[in-house]
Amino acid sequence: MELQYFLLLAAALFCIGIYGLVTSRNAIRVLMSIELLLNAVTLNLMAFSNYLDPMVIRGQVFTVFVITIAAAESAVGLAIVLSIYRNRDTVDMEQFNLLKW
Amino acid sequence: MDFANLSAQLNAGAILPEGIVIITLLVTLVWDLIVGRSSTKVTPYVAIVGLLIATGTLFLQWDTTEPISFLGSFNGDAISLIFRGIIAISAAVTIPISIRYVEQSGTSLAEFITILLTATVGGMFLSGADELVMIFVSLETLSISSYLLTGYMKRDPRSNEAALKYLLIGAASSAIFLYGISLLYGLSGGETRLSAITASIISNGLDESLGLVIALVFVIAGIAFKIAAVPFHQWTPDVYEGSPTPVVAFLSVGSKAAGFALAVRLLVSAFPLVSDQWRFVLTALAILSMVLGNVVALAQTSMKRLLAYSSIAQAGFLMIGLIVGTDAGYSSMVFYLMIYLFMNLGGFACVILFTLRTGTDEINEYSGLYQKDPLLTLALSICLLSLGGIPPLAGFFGKIYLFWAGWQAGAYGLVLIGLITSVISIYYYIRVVKTMVVKEPQEMSEAVANYPEIQWNLTGMRPLQVSIVVALVFTSLAGVLANPLFNLATGSVSKTPMLQATEPMTPVVSQAPEQLPMPTVESVDL
Amino acid sequence: MNLAEGVQIVSLGVLAFLMLATSLGVVLLDNIVYSAFLLGGVFISISGLYILLNAGFVAAAQILIYVGAVNVLILFGIMLVNKRQDFTPVRNAWLGKAATAIVCFGLFALLSTMVLATAWPISSGPIAGDAALVEIGKHFFSDYLLPFELASVLLLMALIGAIVLARREFLPEEMVDSTDEVLTLPERRRELTSTPRQ
Numbered sequence: 001m002e003l004q005y006f007l008l009l010a011a012a013l014f015c016i017g018i019y020g021l022v023t024s025r026n027a028i029r030v031l032m033s034i035e036l037l038l039n040a041v042t043l044n045l046m047a048f049s050n051y052l053d054p055m056v057i058r059g060q061v062f063t064v065f066v067i068t069i070a071a072a073e074s075a076v077g078l079a080i081v082l083s084i085y086r087n088r089d090t091v092d093m094e095q096f097n098l099l100k101w
Numbered sequence: 102m103d104f105a106n107l108s109a110q111l112n113a114g115a116i117l118p119e120g121i122v123i124i125t126l127l128v129t130l131v132w133d134l135i136v137g138r139s140s141t142k143v144t145p146y147v148a149i150v151g152l153l154i155a156t157g158t159l160f161l162q163w164d165t166t167e168p169i170s171f172l173g174s175f176n177g178d179a180i181s182l183i184f185r186g187i188i189a190i191s192a193a194v195t196i197p198i199s200i201r202y203v204e205q206s207g208t209s210l211a212e213f214i215t216i217l218l219t220a221t222v223g224g225m226f227l228s229g230a231d232e233l234v235m236i237f238v239s240l241e242t243l244s245i246s247s248y249l250l251t252g253y254m255k256r257d258p259r260s261n262e263a264a265l266k267y268l269l270i271g272a273a274s275s276a277i278f279l280y281g282i283s284l285l286y287g288l289s290g291g292e293t294r295l296s297a298i299t300a301s302i303i304s305n306g307l308d309e310s311l312g313l314v315i316a317l318v319f320v321i322a323g324i325a326f327k328i329a330a331v332p333f334h335q336w337t338p339d340v341y342e343g344s345p346t347p348v349v350a351f352l353s354v355g356s357k358a359a360g361f362a363l364a365v366r367l368l369v370s371a372f373p374l375v376s377d378q379w380r381f382v383l384t385a386l387a388i389l390s391m392v393l394g395n396v397v398a399l400a401q402t403s404m405k406r407l408l409a410y411s412s413i414a415q416a417g418f419l420m421i422g423l424i425v426g427t428d429a430g431y432s433s434m435v436f437y438l439m440i441y442l443f444m445n446l447g448g449f450a451c452v453i454l455f456t457l458r459t460g461t462d463e464i465n466e467y468s469g470l471y472q473k474d475p476l477l478t479l480a481l482s483i484c485l486l487s488l489g490g491i492p493p494l495a496g497f498f499g500k501i502y503l504f505w506a507g508w509q510a511g512a513y514g515l516v517l518i519g520l521i522t523s524v525i526s527i528y529y530y531i532r533v534v535k536t537m538v539v540k541e542p543q544e545m546s547e548a549v550a551n552y553p554e555i556q557w558n559l560t561g562m563r564p565l566q567v568s569i570v571v572a573l574v575f576t577s578l579a580g581v582l583a584n585p586l587f588n589l590a591t592g593s594v595s596k597t598p599m600l601q602a603t604e605p606m607t608p609v610v611s612q613a614p615e616q617l618p619m620p621t622v623e624s625v626d627l
Numbered sequence: 628m629n630l631a632e633g634v635q636i637v638s639l640g641v642l643a644f645l646m647l648a649t650s651l652g653v654v655l656l657d658n659i660v661y662s663a664f665l666l667g668g669v670f671i672s673i674s675g676l677y678i679l680l681n682a683g684f685v686a687a688a689q690i691l692i693y694v695g696a697v698n699v700l701i702l703f704g705i706m707l708v709n710k711r712q713d714f715t716p717v718r719n720a721w722l723g724k725a726a727t728a729i730v731c732f733g734l735f736a737l738l739s740t741m742v743l744a745t746a747w748p749i750s751s752g753p754i755a756g757d758a759a760l761v762e763i764g765k766h767f768f769s770d771y772l773l774p775f776e777l778a779s780v781l782l783l784m785a786l787i788g789a790i791v792l793a794r795r796e797f798l799p800e801e802m803v804d805s806t807d808e809v810l811t812l813p814e815r816r817r818e819l820t821s822t823p824r825q
Contacts (some may be wrong), residue, residue, distance in 0.1 A: 003749060004742055006676065007287075009643050011738035013650055013669075014280060015731040020654030021273050022727045025714050028704055030269050032653055032666050035697060037276035039673055039810050042689075044283040046598050050680040052747060053291025053575070054754040061766045062234050062293065066279065067685075067692050068778055069241045072785035076245055078704040079793040080252050084261035085708045086795075092714045096262045097781050107769060116773070123780060130787075171773040212791050219784040226777055238774040242781045249788035264792075290748035305748040312745045315738070 007045035014040035027084070029090040031077045038070045115162070115177035118155040118185060119225050123152025126218040133211030141210045144199050145564070148214045152193035152221070159186045159626060163592075169231070173294045176231035176366075179596035183435050183589065184228035184362035191355040191442055192221040197568045198450045199347030201561030205347070206254055217351060220246035224359035228366075233282050233293040236363065240278075240327075243359055244271050247352060251344040263343025270336045271326065278323025284316035285371060295370040296599075302466060308374045317375050320367060321382055328416045329359030331389040341409035348376060349405060350449035353412045354442050359419055361438065364423060365431070368598050376426070383424050384515060390417030391522040399529050404452050404462045407529065408445075411488060414526060418519055421503050425510035428594050433506040436590035437499035440579055444487040444496055447572025451481035454565055459548040469545030470537040473552040480573045482534045487576045489530035490523050495579035502587075544545035639679055646672040659705055667698045684760045 013036055020033030042063045049059025085091055125148055132147070133140045159182050168178040195337065196214060202212045230236040246254030248271060252264025286293060289301040302308055325333040341349045368379050394414030401407040419441075422434025454477055455470070456462050471478045487496035500523060507516040557566050579586060594600055649668035656662050670693040677686035755762050767775050 003747055005639060005643070006680070007742040009646065009676070009726050011735055011742060012647060014738070015735040016647075016650045016654055017276075018734065019727055021269075021767050024654065025309070026659055027265060027269070027702065028701060028708065029654070029659060030660060031272075031704075032662060032701060034272045034276055035268070035666065036650055036653065037273065038279070039669065039693075041276060041279045041283050043673060043676060044280065045286060046677055046680050046682055048283065048287040048291065048747075050682065050754070052287060053750050054681075054750055055752050055762075056291060057682075057759055057762050058234075058291055058293050058766070059286060060682050060759060060770075061763055061771055062237075062283075063682075063685050064633065064688060064763065065234055065238055065648065065771075065774060065778060067688060069238065069781065070693050071244075071697050072782055073245060073268075073272055074700060075789045076248055076785050076792075077272065078700055079789040080248065080261065080264045080268055080696045081704060082707060082793045083252060083255040084258070084265050086704075087256065087258040087261055088658055091708050094717060096265065111772070126780075174769040174770065174773040209791070212787060216788055216791075218782060219780060222777075222780060226773075232770075235774045235777075237701055238777050238781065242777060242784070245781065246784055247789070249784070249792065252792055255792050256652075288745070290750065305746075307748070310745050311741045315741050555713065570797060 003047055003051040006043060010040045010043040010047065013043065025093045027081050027093055027096075030093065031074060031081070034077075035038060035070060042054075042066050067071065110172060111168055112170035115165070115168065115229075116175060116226075117162075118158045118189065120223055121151055121155040121158060122189070122218055122222050122225065125155075126215055126222070129211055129218065130215050133209075133215075138209075141200075141204070141560075144211050144214055145196050148218060149193050149196050152189050153216075154188045155225075156186050156193070159189070165443060166347060168374070173296075174232045175226070175229050176227050176599075177600065179593040179599065180365065180431070180435070181229035181362065183439075183593040184358055185225040187358045187438055187442055188221055188224040188228065188355045188399075190547070191351060191358065191446060192217060193350040193448045194364045194442075194450075194568050194572070195347050195355070196458055197346070197474045197564030198350065198446070198453050201559065202345060202347050202453055204561050205457060208253060208255075213250070216246050216249050216253070217348075220250065220351065221355065224355050227359045228362035230363075230516075231366070231370075233286060233295070233296050236367070237275075237279060237282065240275060240323075240363070243356060244258035244275060244327075247348075247356060248272070250348040250351070251340055253348065254345055259343040260345065262337065263340045267336055267340045267344075274323050274333065277319050278326075281316045281319025281323065284312055285321070288312050288316065298371050299373055302374065313372075313375055315373055317379055320372075321379065321386075324360060324364045324367070326366065328357050328419075329413050330386040330416050330420065331393045331413060332386075334390070334394075334413045337413055338406050338409040341412075342403060344406045346449060346453045346462075348447050349408075350453075353408070353449070354445055357412070357416060358438055358442070361419060361423070362436065366599065368423075369426075380424050380426065383420055384512075387417045387420035387424060388518055390414060392417075393520055395522040395526045395529075398526065401529075402464055404455075404464055404467070404533070407464065407533070408448060408452070411526065411530075412445065414522065415445075415488070418500065418503060418523070421507045421512065421515055421519060424515065425507050425512050427506065427507035427510045428591070428600070429502075429509060431600055432590040432594040433499075433502040435593055436583075436587060437503050439586055439590065440487075440495040440499040440576075443572045443575040443579065444484045444494075447480060447569060447576055448484040448488065450565060450569045450572060451477055451484065454569065455481075458553050459551075461548050464533055464536060466546045466548040467533065469540040469549045470552075471540075471541065471547070473544060473549055474555060476569075478537045480569050482537065483573055483576055485530040485533055487580075489527040491527065493577075493580060495576050495583070498580040498583055548596055585625065635679060638675070642672045642675045646676070660702075661699065663705055665703050667694050668699065668722070670694050670698060681754055681756050682759060683757070684763060 015037035017033045017040060021030060024030045024033060045059040045063050049057050053059055081091060129144045129148055132144060160180060168176050203213050220243055223239050223246060226239035227243055230239050248264055248268040251267050252260055254260035285298060288307050289298040290305050292298050292301045329337045333540060372379055390413055394410050396418060398407055398410035417435050419437055422430040452462060487494035490497045490500040504516045504519055557563055646669055649665040652665040654664045674686040674689040699817060
């Protein structure tokens with residue numbers, strides 16, 4: 001078993017997340033893509049923690065923090081999506097153009 | 102490690118200012134729970150007092166000899182003190198200008214202040230965070246509270262939309278930032294303290310690896326998002342236009358200052374090995390920000406969007422100080438941020454006042470304002486002219502110092518672009534001033550023609566007036582009486598070990614691209 | 628964890644395949660509900676990978692928080708928001724998707740070159756293994772005490788903020804007439820041209 005396998009997996013997950021982030025039109029799917037990105041990062045951290053820092057395991061501690069904050073972020077994200085849905089009756093990103101880019 | 106031993110090592114006094122802000126936050130929240138809606142008479146003032154006390158304690162720590170606390174998580178050195186002070190004061194000025202605004206929009210003030218204080222705490226911790234986990238947690242504290250503030254007017258579709266865009270782009274950029282951080286953790290073989298990272302990267306023999314450069318690029322993407330540098334500025338105009346104006350005022354000063362604090366600490370102490378590369382990338386970002394920010398601002402019709410692009414351009418100017426990396430560079434950046442704090446907040450306070458009275462923020466609607474409200478016209482004109490850098494005002498001295506520091510360090514191209522773009526910027530600032538002052542009475546816009554009688558005795562109007570006057574006085578006098586601020590800025594740089602120690606490590610220009618002159622070591626002797 | 632080398636390799640392969648397949652499903656499937664369930668699959672396979680990385684506690688936390696909280700939250704969000712609507716198609720959408728896919732492939736190529744080219748400083752020391760939990764606890768109360776405490780402030784704020792934003796305003800009857808305009812920004816609203824509201 002090698003560190004590189006895990007890092008490659010994390011890189012692949014990261015790129016899939018980026019793809020989803022850019023192409024999704026549903027706001028909730030964009031939130032899911034962000035979760036994928038964060039999971040790629042935690043996978044990276046856990047792999048480093050196991051192979052480079054096995055005794056002090058700072059990476060595992062970091063991962064716990066990332067998980068905590070990801071949960072908070074998705075709660076806030078869904079609250080915002082709900083409030084926009086109430087006003088606009090859609091979650092389509094293409095429709096959110098009251099403000100021009 | 103037993104408890105007594107541990108608590109002795111923590112050096113918890115270094116985070117006393119943040120502690121005070123957190124206590125203020127809890128007091129605001131609990132007081133609102135107990136008293137109910139009538140708490141709005143007290144809570145904003147409690148919050149302002151708390152923030153000012155926190156700023157005072159920051160001053161008391163100026164001469165601290167032991168900046169490192171919490172076993173290396175936090176570094177309360179002089180430069181962090183300055184940045185934390187800027188953030189705390191920007192929050193303290195934002196609260197009085199938001200009271201009336203929040204009241205008038207019918208939302209609850211106590212929660213608004215609580216969230217704003219959390220953002221402040223996040224920003225203050227971010228300025229001193231000296232460890233990757235701490236950086237991440239404080240960055241997210243700042244960002245998540247900013248998303249919440251942006252969407253605070255939840256019945257307004259524009260505010261919702263701004264919040265959604267800010268959240269999605271912000272969360273994505275912090276995930277990318279985090280990926281860079283995780284690479285840094287891996288390259289250093291399991292270090293998370295910034296001061297230890299470089300040493301272990303060198304001892305692992307990875308100082309010229311591709312990984313370090315990729316980590317750098319990802320980290321800069323995260324930072325550039327926070328300071329709204331082109332091309333990571335896409336969210337700025339939308340968020341500024343859609344969100345409540347007091348929030349914009351805080352985002353454009355407090356959040357930006359926190360971003361710069363992060364940039365200084367992270368780039369200087371964790372990436373000295375690739376300092377040529379990051380200076381190069383930042384130079385590109387600075388040029389793009391100055392050019393694009395100032396040119397696009399010319400075409401804006403909404404005052405908030407104008408200020409959004411102007412703040413993008415100002416970020417470009419500020420980056421000059423960071424790029425040259427000399428003592429003068431850093432201190433000019435700090436000095437300009439201190440002045441920018443007051444002139445920008447003053448500008449936003451005036452925009453808020455005008456909005457509250459007329460319900461619009463289109464630039465055309467300002468025409469003829471001089472005849473109806475001379476104080477507002479005067480304050481807005483002074484702040485805008487100072488942002489543009491017109492001589493006797495504070496902004497002029499800030500810009501001169503920045504450009505001078507850049508010139509001294511040999512960044513000629515950057516300084517020339519800065520000069521040219523500030524001349525462009527004067528045009529659009531003057532245009533607003535001209536609209537307000539020069540128009541004949543019959544050219545007065547409808548909004549101004551129906552301008553309500555000036556009343557200062559409504560709830561929350563008095564604090565707004567006070568902060569406009571404070572910003573006005575400061576902006577007009579700070580340039581002439583700049584010495585204390587100037588000493589503060591230079592002191593903060595010369596007292597910071599991080600900035601001093603890395604100076605000799607800054608590699609000499611030779612590898613830098615030709616058209617972008619980089620600082621030489623000789624230019625430090627100021 | 629004392630699994631034989633072969634078992635580890637096989638389970639890594641299975642988990643990796645599951646993770647990639649489900650995460651592709653999350654971004655590619657048209658039906659958002661399927662995506663949400665597949666997201667749960669991603670989280671579970673990642674937690675399996677954590678077990679392979681000798682981190683039982685974090686694996687459990689991953690399942691509890693991601694699958695138990697985040698994923699359920701997302702499903703709730705979908706249920707609350709989802710009205711069966713087809714997004715109006717945008718012309719030449721495939722072009723953007725193809726371009727994005729190419730960029731993502733490029734990014735992946737770059738990252739994998741970096742991963743393979745770097746000589747990671749692999750440690751040969753002992754592995755914390757089951758003592759990891761104790762170690763994490765020690766970290767939380769020594770060198771990561773400050774972020775730990777700050778996270779509590781952050782969570783408090785996320786709680787308050789999410790309630791403030793997502794709560795429906797119940798206003799007394801007599802106030803209802805005036806609320807429509809009161810709760811908007813003091814700035815005048817732009818024309819809502821883009822979405823005709825029914």
